[in-house]
Amino acid sequence: MTKQCFGKAKELIDAANSEDPNRETIEGKDWPKELLYSRRMLDMLERYAPDADDAMKLAVSAQHIQRWKSPRSGYPMNRKGYYQWRAELYKFHADTIANLLVRAGYENEFIARVTQAVGKKSLKANPDTQLLEDVAGLVFFEHYLLDFAGRHPEYDEQKWVDIIQKIWKKMSAQAHQFSLAGHFKLPDSMDPLIRKAVSE
Structure with missing residues (x-):
């Protein structure tokens, strides 16, 4: 039964993320953006834990499940608007995966555990939330930091140090060690900046 539940849940998550109208081409293959992100998250989990x-x-x-349905542009473009968007986004992700896990046949206790992690509840205190945050940080460094940098050429070095340090602080000591031990390749142009940021 558990195996059937997992297979069904994974199908539902992939189907939900496959609806993403935003696309990304990797090695000649066209992907729905959030489906690709989901695959990268799972791949990193299998390597890291x-x-x-x-x-x-x-x-x-399900970390970013159907994220395009709650765009940042729907909130005021200031600090207060950002935190409001982020809080409601976490709830949206948690509610969405909870509904899919019910359809997959999981019990309430299992669903609560998944939604607490996806909803970013009790970071540092909840091992599941911390593991998810570790994986998200590692995926960002490996796959998205360079692209993010390309979209913000106006940022100076100190701005990048600040951004990297904010992500780094959310990650555990185990994730720090994994990052710096060469278990995955950091972008060549960003590697020195990352190492500077985490050494300060």
């Missing part, structure tokens, strides 16, 4: 259980596999797969 290969013994992670089904709850965490589903949580990382």
